[in-house]
Amino acid sequence: MAETKKPDVSDLRKEERFPERIPVALHVETKEGKVEHSGTTIDISIFGLQVETTGNLVPGQLVSVPQFGDCRVVWVRTLGPGKPCQAGLKVVK
Numbered sequence: 001m002a003e004t005k006k007p008d009v010s011d012l013r014k015e016e017r018f019p020e021r022i023p024v025a026l027h028v029e030t031k032e033g034k035v036e037h038s039g040t041t042i043d044i045s046i047f048g049l050q051v052e053t054t055g056n057l058v059p060g061q062l063v064s065v066p067q068f069g070d071c072r073v074v075w076v077r078t079l080g081p082g083k084p085c086q087a088g089l090k091v092v093k
Contacts, residue, residue: 027064048090
């Protein structure tokens, strides 16, 4: 029986990522109006960024990050109760 090799997830990334900790503001439209969350980048690339924030982000949501432009939330990972979340953002404009 032949072994199936698992794909290397890093091969799926289209662009190089650069570790960079930059304070950012995340502007999100809600039913109550525009809300600003503070955050910090974890890494950046030419197409997006990974951030850490205590704000509530949802996949598919549009977020404005002044230093990078308008972004779409691609994924969100929670780190546990009372801890910040991490999110992958793709630059759309």
